[in-house]
Amino acid sequence: MSEPSPHWSAEEFRQHAHRVVDWIADYWEGVDERPVLAQVEPGEVAAALDVTIPDEPEPVEAVLADLDTHLLPGLTHWQHPRFFAYFPANSSPPAVLGDLLSSGLGVQGMVWATSPAATELEQLVLDELARALGLGEAFCHRRTDGQPATGGGVISDTASTATFTAVLAALHRASGGTVRTAGTAGTDYVLYGSTQAHSSLQKAAMMAGLGEDALHLVAVDPWTQAMDVAALRRAVEADRAAGRTPFFLQAALGTTGTGAVDDVPALAAVAREHGLWVHVDAAWAGVAALLPEHADVNTGVAEHADSYVTNPHKWLLTTFDCSTSWVRDRAALIGALSVLPEYLRNPASESGAVVDYRDWHPQLGRRFRALKLWTVLRCYGRSGLQAHLRSGIAGAARVAELVEADPRFALAAPPSLGLATFRLVADTGGRPLPDDHAEQATRELMTVLNTSGVAYLSHGQTDGRTYLRWAVGGWRTRLADVEHTWQVLSDVAASVLDGG
Ligand SMILES: *Cc1c(COP(=O)(O)O)cnc(C)c1O
DSSP states (O other): OOOOOSSOOHHHHHHHHHHHHHHHHHHHHHGGGSOSSOOOOTTHHHHHOOOOOOSSOOOHHHHHHHIIIIIGGGOOOTTSTTBOSSSOOOOOHHHHHHHHHHHHHOOOOSSGGGOHHHHHHHHHHHHHHHHHTTOOGGGOSSOSSSSOOOOEEEEESOHHHHHHHHHHHHHHHHTTTTHHHHOSTTOOEEEEEETTSOHHHHHHHHHTTSOGGGEEEEOBOTTTOOBOHHHHHHHHHHHHHTTOEEEEEEEEBSOTTTOOBOOHHHHHHHHHHTTOEEEEEOTTTGGGGGSGGGGGGGTTHHHHOSEEEEOTTTTSSOOSOOEEEEESOHHHHHHHHOOOOGGGOOHHHHHTOSOOGGGGSSOSOOOOHHHHHHHHHHHHHHHHHHHHHHHHHHHHHHHHHHHHHOTTEEESSOOBTTEEEEEEOBOTTSOBOOHHHHHHHHHHHHHHHHHHTSOBOEEEEETTEEEEEEEOOOTTOOHHHHHHHHHHHHHHHHHHHTTO
């Protein structure tokens, strides 16, 4: 009766899966003992691995053995409690299980009809998150204020994609729909972001066919690093006078470098005068609005933003990838992106009663990511999410306190939520270092600390001067990890300053 099958039976899957889950739990338990930053030279991993496709099936244990022996030493451990570089990319236990369920179901939610519950759960979860973050009813699929729904949220792979689609929607609006048929040639479109804007904005301009020169970077305040509103106004007016067509402003709530927060209401006032689309990039910081004491993080979004993005795959415990974004006017987005090949025609789409997410981003096929995010929101609950966010903020506040209490160091910008930035500025006796010496000592401090494997910090620059970024917010990080890292960093600083 049963024909030979190359596939595992349900029973085999169950056994192998239990082994893999055990492997992950052991990895998490033991990751503290590993160096945070990968300790390999270029090509070292490739030289040791044999990836020949075997003629006959191998057991999953063979994969785990190579993972242990050859791959783990070549990984930087993002779930390590002393990973303080970039921003956290949390992969929490509930997120891993939600992701696994999504993989097991393996549904494609490209249009409503290909898996209705996938689309409808995504709409519900994004509405709930929009309300929890204070974005307002205008961004919800199902409004509770009696108004007809004109906006809505969508899950994409990354904030880069969400920003790119926002640029396309804004171009569609600014051109009166003509970019669809005629492209952008003949109009000199301009986008604005601050000098601290994430590089994905430049990429979006390039991918939209506008060229990197279409991006006009606006100066920031030297201390807060927030966009200079008067400078934006001057830039837009000068560009218009030169015959260019300003159409898009990106404001940042929490820049990647120092966590700077732009003044959205003030910037939006300029944008409105000149008809610019207002996109708010809150990729890292936006989720902090789940805390009542930080509800002001998203100030101005409900009133002024045309689009908004934040990444649950950073601070909010949801395994990469999961970027959530919202638009106020979905007609602009769909107008820019919809195409309808015959094979996707179906009665539900034609009735106009459903959302077809394939029109909300560049790709067609899409994972059931809402299941992962929903699992996280439910299994942590508001209290768990808030406790996690608060511990990151407390950790960064402790870093800032230690920096300010040590005369060798100075903050590079105001501490922002879970991020502190600082540099070496004085010798062990507290005497100011010449700029070039401070620069070299700060860089050496970072290199020595990171190669020690104890912790991992990243860096940035303002006005050509390097600073170190210490981002707290990993799900395995405890205050003791912050204290221990500071101790080691302080000792390394002493030896760097002594020329040792
Ligand atoms: C991380 C980050 C991005 C890019 O996020 P991806 O999801 O990796 O594309 C954009 N903007 C800000 C402010 C960020 O911190």
